[in-house]
Amino acid sequence: MLTAVVLSAVLSAVVAIGVTLVIERWGGRIGGVVGTIPTTIVPAGIGLALASDAEALAASLAVVPYGMLINGCFLLVYVLVPPRLSHQGGSALALTTTSALVVWGAFGALMLLALDPLLLRVEPMHVALIGTVALGVMGLLVARGPRPAPTGHRSPGRMEIMARGFAAATAIGLAVYLSSLGMPLLAGLSSVFPAIFLTTMVGLWLSQGPDVPLGAAGPMLLGSTSVAVYACLAMWSLPTLGVWWGSAVAWTLSVVLWTLPCSWWVMRSDSTPAPTAQAQAPL
8 A cells, every 4th residue: 555655646746747847848828738638647546546446446536527627616716816916916826826725625525525425326437427528618618718828938946846746746645545544535536636736826926927827727727627538537447457558548548539639729729819928027
């Protein structure tokens, strides 16, 4: 069990660091989609599969699409709140982040209360598919609006990078540990704690100014549906093909079926905004 926790945490830290670097390099729109391919969910799924039986694994993975829906609400705070806090100056980031975490916690508690009895009557796969469709529709609606999405202009410092990795490692390690204790729903919710979203939004805001994370929020929400797609596929592939081949197949299919079409849509559709000036560094 300890091996599963440590392995999942270390792999999650590595991929969490990579996500923000991709967004800073490619800009908020394309980077937001590509940077939200299934990453931390992969080691989380491996850890959950190693620490629990097939029934508990299915219950944990069924929670993932709804956890990502809550993460979508978390990201929406970064879309809707900052324009209304322009007069707040340096406190805007703290107010926005606090609001986002409160929203995530409140909706997370409500989700667990709703899903616990539901999963006793409905197959986990059916529950997960409904959540995935809802998340995809939400992502399409949010990402279609034109928003400034400049590329970053300053590389993050070493401490910023390490903080991103540590936050993701803590969340995923906790998810695997909770699963081993027989709490699959809480483990599933913990596995999609917005560690990457949180560290991405805060890190980009501090290093690049508010425009980069604002432009990335919508595409990140759209791209993150691939995580829910991965969870649905992993319900079948992990028990059938084993944790390693099962993870590889679920990851490949989720990228092909969702991430690549979404990247094409962001680049080619009318939702792509005109080029904007680079973000200004915060004062």
